[in-house]
Each structure stands twice: as C-alpha cells, then as structure tokens.
Amino acid sequence: MILVLVCxxxxxxxxRDLHSTWSRHLGPQGDGDLSPLELADVNEDGLRxxxxxxxxxxxxxxxxxxxxxxxxxxxxxxxxxxxxSPLPEEARDITCLDLLPxxxxxxxxxxxxxxxxxxxxxxxxxxxxxxxxxxxxxxxxLAAPGVVLPDVDEDGVRDLVVLAIGELQRDLCFLLxxxxxxxxxxxxxxxxxxxxxxxxxxxxxxxxxxxVYILFGFGxxxxxxxxxxxxxxxxxxxxxxxxxxxxxxWEKRRSINLSELIDIYSDGVELLQMVKAAxxxxxxxxxxxxxxxxxxxxxxxxxxxxxxxxxxxxxPTPGYFTDDQMLDFLLQIQDGVGxxxxxxxxxxxxxxxxxxxAPCHMKxxxxxxxxxxxxxxxxxxxxxxxxxxxxxxxxxxxxxxxxLHHLYLLHPTFPSILLDLAxxxxxxxxxxxxxxxxxxxxxxxxxxxxxxxEGHPAPLVVSKLSLRWALMEGQMVQLKETTPxxxxxxxxxxxxxxxxxxxxxxxx
Numbered sequence: 001m002i003l004v005l006v007c008x009x010x011x012x013x014x015x016r017d018l019h020s021t022w023s024r025h026l027g028p029q030g031d032g033d034l035s036p037l038e039l040a041d042v043n044e045d046g047l048r049x050x051x052x053x054x055x056x057x058x059x060x061x062x063x064x065x066x067x068x069x070x071x072x073x074x075x076x077x078x079x080x081x082x083x084x085s086p087l088p089e090e091a092r093d094i095t096c097l098d099l100l101p102x103x104x105x106x107x108x109x110x111x112x113x114x115x116x117x118x119x120x121x122x123x124x125x126x127x128x129x130x131x132x133x134x135x136x137x138x139x140x141x142l143a144a145p146g147v148v149l150p151d152v153d154e155d156g157v158r159d160l161v162v163l164a165i166g167e168l169q170r171d172l173c174f175l176l177x178x179x180x181x182x183x184x185x186x187x188x189x190x191x192x193x194x195x196x197x198x199x200x201x202x203x204x205x206x207x208x209x210x211x212v213y214i215l216f217g218f219g220x221x222x223x224x225x226x227x228x229x230x231x232x233x234x235x236x237x238x239x240x241x242x243x244x245x246x247x248x249x250w251e252k253r254r255s256i257n258l259s260e261l262i263d264i265y266s267d268g269v270e271l272l273q274m275v276k277a278a279x280x281x282x283x284x285x286x287x288x289x290x291x292x293x294x295x296x297x298x299x300x301x302x303x304x305x306x307x308x309x310x311x312x313x314x315x316p317t318p319g320y321f322t323d324d325q326m327l328d329f330l331l332q333i334q335d336g337v338g339x340x341x342x343x344x345x346x347x348x349x350x351x352x353x354x355x356x357x358a359p360c361h362m363k364x365x366x367x368x369x370x371x372x373x374x375x376x377x378x379x380x381x382x383x384x385x386x387x388x389x390x391x392x393x394x395x396x397x398x399x400x401x402x403x404l405h406h407l408y409l410l411h412p413t414f415p416s417i418l419l420d421l422a423x424x425x426x427x428x429x430x431x432x433x434x435x436x437x438x439x440x441x442x443x444x445x446x447x448x449x450x451x452x453x454e455g456h457p458a459p460l461v462v463s464k465l466s467l468r469w470a471l472m473e474g475q476m477v478q479l480k481e482t483t484p485x486x487x488x489x490x491x492x493x494x495x496x497x498x499x500x501x502x503x504x505x506x507x508x
Contacts, residue, residue: 021422021465024079026072028457029449030055032090034114035429037447039076040096040107042123047076048434050445051109051123053091054460071111073126074462076434076443083126089113093145096123099158099179110160112145118162120182130182132162138173138188140164146177147202150212152230153178153185154240161229163202163216170194174202174214174224176233186233191261193218200272208282208299211247213262221264221272221287223250228260249300264301265294271315274298275347278326286329288312293331295350305350309333316345319369319377321412324348330367330379330410342381344410354415356479358383361403366431370442370467371503378467378498379410380421380444382428407444409467409474414491416482419474422465426450426458433467440499442467471495 032055039048053071069087071094074080096109107123116134121127146160153159157180165172170192176185197219205213205223212226227243253262264285271288277298284304285296293312295304311334321328326347335341338361344354365382372378382405405428409419421444430447444465452458472495476488 021463021469022079023461023463024074026054026460026462027056028452029460030068030457032069034090034092035447036091036094037430037432037445038094038096038109039432039434039445040109040123041076042073042096042107043075043082044124045077046438047436049076049082050074050079050462050464051094051096052430052447052462053087053094053111055090071109071121071126073123076464079462079464085121085126085128087111087113087117087119089115089117091117092142095145095148097148099148100156101158110146110148112142112162115141118142118146118160118177118182120179132177132182132184136175136184136188137162137164138166138190140166140171140173143172143199144202147204147214148179149176149204149226150206150242151179152176152226152240152243155180159185161202161204161214161226164188165195174229174233176229184233186230187235189229189232191224193222193261197268198270200269203272203274205274205283205285205298207247207250208280209245209247210242211245211250212243213247213250215264215272215285217264217269220266220269221285223262223264224260225262253301265296267292270312273315273318275318275327278324286316286318288316293329293345293350295347307345307350307352311335314364314367317367317369317379318347319379320371320375321353321377321379322346322348325375328353328377330369330381332365332367332381340383342383344379354410354412356418360384360405362405362427365405365428366446368431368433368444370433370435370500373440373499373501376412380431380433381408381410382406382424383408407465408477409471411495413494414486416479417486417491418477418479419471419495420477421467421470421474424448426461435500435502437502439468440501441469442500444470467500468498471498 036053038051041048051073055069069090072084073082091111092114093112109121109123111119118132120129143163143165146162149159151158159179160177162175173188173190175188195218201216203215213223215223227239230239268290273286274283275286277284282298284298287294293307314332316329318327321344328347329345331343333341340360342356343352346353360383367381369377369379405424406420407422426448428446428448432445446463448461450459
C-alpha cells in the first residue's frame with residue numbers, strides 16, 4: 001500500500017486544461033476578410049500556443065472609431081493572452097518557424113500583410129525583429145505570403161522570397177529577402193506574365209537531386225529555377241553550389257524559346273498542394289482545377305491519376321485512410337443548395353472510397369486530420385445534423401431554419417460511424433490541429449465568427465478542444481447498419497487506446 005501511494009504522488013497528473021476545452025471571446029472584429037491562424041510553442045511549456053490576427057475597432061483620441069489590426073498570441077494551456085502587437089495592415093498569413101535549421105534559436109513568426117507588410121516577430125516576446133522596407137517592392141503590393149528558402153546569401157540563416165504585383169497587367173516581380181536582417185538580397189527580378197485566373201503560389205519545390213524551383217502562376221503552374229532569380233538579383237553569373245543543381249526532367253519543359261519559365265500545368269488551376277510521396281524523398285503535386293483533381297509525380301511531372309469532379313470548393317485534406325501508407329484525401333464537394341458531399345479519395349488510385357452527403361449552409365468550412373500511432377488518420381469536418389434528426393420541423397414558416405453546425409470525426413476503422421464532437425452556431429473560418437507529444441493527445445483549435453445583430457460587429461471566438469477527451473464524450477452517429485452491429489462499448493474501448501503523433505508526411 002505504501003508503494004502504491006508513493007507511486008501515486010510521483011506520477012504527475014496531466015493538467016486539467018489539457019483534457020478539457022476553453023473558449024476565448026476576443027470581442028468584436030472589424031471588416032477583415034482573412035482568418036490567419038497558427039500554432040507554435042512560444043513559451044516552451046511543451047504545448048503549442050495559438051497565434052492569430054484580426055481587424056478590430058478602437059476609439060481614437062477624438063472619439064472617432066477607426067480600424068486597427070492586431071497580432072495576438074494565446075496560451076495553448078488556458079487561452080490567456082501571452083502578448084499582442086499592433087499591425088499596420090490586415091495580415092494575410094502567419095507562419096512560425098526556425099530560420100536556423102538544427103539550432104536551438106528562438107522561433108520567429110513571419111507575418112505577411114495584404115499590401116506591403118512583411119515582418120518577423122520574436123515568438124516568445126512578440127517584439128518585431130525586422131520589417132521589410134516597402135520601398136523595395138517597386139511600387140507593387142505583396143500578392144502572397146513570403147516563402148522560406150534555403151540560405152542563398154550564405155550567412156547561416158534561411159532566406160525568403162516574396163512575389164509583388166503592380167497595377168499594370170504584366171507588372172510582376174520576385175524579391176529575395178534576407179532572413180537575418182529583412183533587407184533585400186539584390187534587386188527585384190521582373191517577369192512579363194499575363195495575370196489571368198487565380199494566383200497560384202509561390203511555393204518552393206526541392207527535387208530529389210536537390211534542385212530548387214519556385215512554383216507560381218495565374219490559373220496555371222509555372223516554375224522558375226531559384227538559380228535564375230538569384231543571378232538576376234545579384235547581376236552576376238555565379239551562384240552558390242547548391243543552386244547550380246538542375247533537374248533534367250524539369251529542364252526539358254522550358255519553353256521553346258528557352259525562356260526561364262518552365263511550364264508545369266495549364267488547365268484552369270485553382271489550388272496547388274505539395275504532398276510527400278511515400279516512395280521517394282521528394283513531393284508530389286496535388287492540383288485542383290475547375291473540373292479535375294490531379295496528382296502529378298514530382299520527379300518527372302507525369303500524371304499519377306486524374307479524378308473528374310466539379311464543385312470542389314476547399315483545399316483537400318491529406319491523411320491515411322487505407323493501409324498502403326500513401327496519403328489519401330478528404331474532399332468537400334458542393335452538392336446542391338445547402339448541401340455538400342464529403343468524400344475520401346484513395347491516394348494510390350484516385351478513386352472515391354468513402355462518401356457522405358450532409359446539409360451545410362456555411363460556404364466554406366475547414367477540414368483537417370490528425371495521425372495516430374498506428375499510421376491511421378482521423379478526419380474532422382463540419383456539417384449540420386442529418387435531415388432525419390435535424391430540428392427543422394420547429395422552424396417558423398417563412399424564416400430560415402436554425403443552423404447548428406456539428407464537428408464530425410471519421411475514423412477509417414469504423415467508416416459507417418461518425419462521432420459528433422462539438423457544435424457551433426457561428427461561422428468557423430479557420431481550424432488547426434496540434435499534437436501534445438507528452439500525453440500523445442491532439443487538440444483542435446477553431447476560429448469562429450459568432451452571429452451578430454444588424455449594424456454591430458461580429459464577435460470573434462477562439463476555442464480549443466482536446467481530441468482524446470472529445471472522443472470519449474462524443475455522440476455516435478450511425479450512417480448505416482453493419483453486421484455485426486457495432487456497440488457503443490466496443491467503440492469506446494477502441495477510442496480509448498488511440499494515441500496521436502506528429503506526422504512527417506503532411507502537406508509541405
């Protein structure tokens with residue numbers, strides 16, 4: 001008995017907040033269109049914290065309300081504010097990383113604005129480390145988030161590239177930026193390109209042989225070697241040795257006039273994702289077009305498979321649904337007014353292996369996944385209750401039915417069952433999943449705009465949900481009958497053994 005008591009005191013209990021939920025009301029937000037959300041452990045307590053930016057309203061000294069933008073860091077433990085910093089404009093993207101690979105340097109957060117702002121913040125203190133002088137953008141505005149590169153100026157710190165566009169149709173340039181100082185690494189490099197269609201990228205792609213390319217386009221995908229950008233920016237012929245590597249299969253695709261641009265794909269591209277390949281040390285390219293979902297082999301740019309579909313209105317979510325260790329993809333397809341179809345596509349064949357139709361009046365709801373220790377994934381998505389159980393009969397005639405959106409979890413071991421984990425009356429604009437390595441748990445963070453009365457700003461709410469806790473508390477939704485029937489006890493025993501891990505095979 002003494003030994004049991006001693007062990008009970010010596011074995012630490014997990015903090016309560018790691019196994020429950022918290023919600024933080026951040027007050028009314030302004031007219032911002034974007035919802036950046038990022039997770040990073042900024043206070044080194046072993047739990048990732050939450051970073052976000054939003055446009056709010058504050059009263060000026062004269063009593064006139066004027067918009068302001070804030071960068072805020074919330075504790076992953078309890079949602080309290082760790083620090084906040086004002087921003088000169090609305091943020092487009094927040095990315096936290098270490099620009100010194102393999103070091104123990106402090107994490108920095110890169111914040112890209114919607115116009116000319118690119119700043120690096122100390123993730124622990126929230127202090128600005130450097131800000132790019134907007135005069136270097138050649139009268140242009142930032143078209144996309146800054147992209148992290150290898151160390152091109154050889155100062156021991158990884159660098160960045162930004163894409164700026166001007167008012168004229170063909171006014172476009174790349175600018176290399178020092179990750180250490182925020183100063184340009186040479187002059188802007190201009191390209192004469194028609195801007196038609198959605199902006200794609202820019203994204204950095206490193207081939208199996210080590211060649212570095214920048215992927216970008218407008219309704220299409222083109223590539224330019226980082227070497228070509230560097231030599232033009234520096235106005236010299238030489239470049240660091242790692243930039244001199246070429247990928248033969250890619251170089252074959254240069255235009256007939258031997259221009260610097262390499263044609264990758266040119267058929268109404270809407271989205272581009274880089275997905276780690278199971279059979280090589282490079283990534284494949286997952287391309288969403290207006291009519292198809294296409295997986296290209298990264299090594300030689302040939303199609304792996306093509307799936308014809310229409311109505312795909314959000315980024316596919318990768319995860320492991322089958323047992324072949326290839327990433328599969330969860331998709332959301334618009335399926336009529338107020339309806340959407342959730343489906344899982346086999347990453348090996350491109351065929352649909354699971355689907356479910358559900359009512360959903362939110363235009364674009366985020367989906368995500370988390371990997372378990374047995375190399376399976378749980379997939380999370382938002383939808384309304386199935387029609388058979390929805391309380392639509394209580395709606396007042398002539399009015400919109402009350403929409404309560406539910407967070408559903410799908411586990412590939414039980415494809416005929418969904419777990420209802422949580423619900424929300426507002427609009428979920430962003431979500432992220434983080435892993436707590438110590439407790440083998442995953443937590444789900446959402447950014448939600450709550451309903452508001454006419455003429456009043458919509459409240460912003462950030463919430464955190466422990467997935468292992470939610471798995472045990474969630475309600476079982478049976479999609480179809482199975483033989484033998486799956487009991488609640490059997491399901492709970494299975495769910496109680498789930499452990500979540502960080503996956504190295506996620507979207508780059």
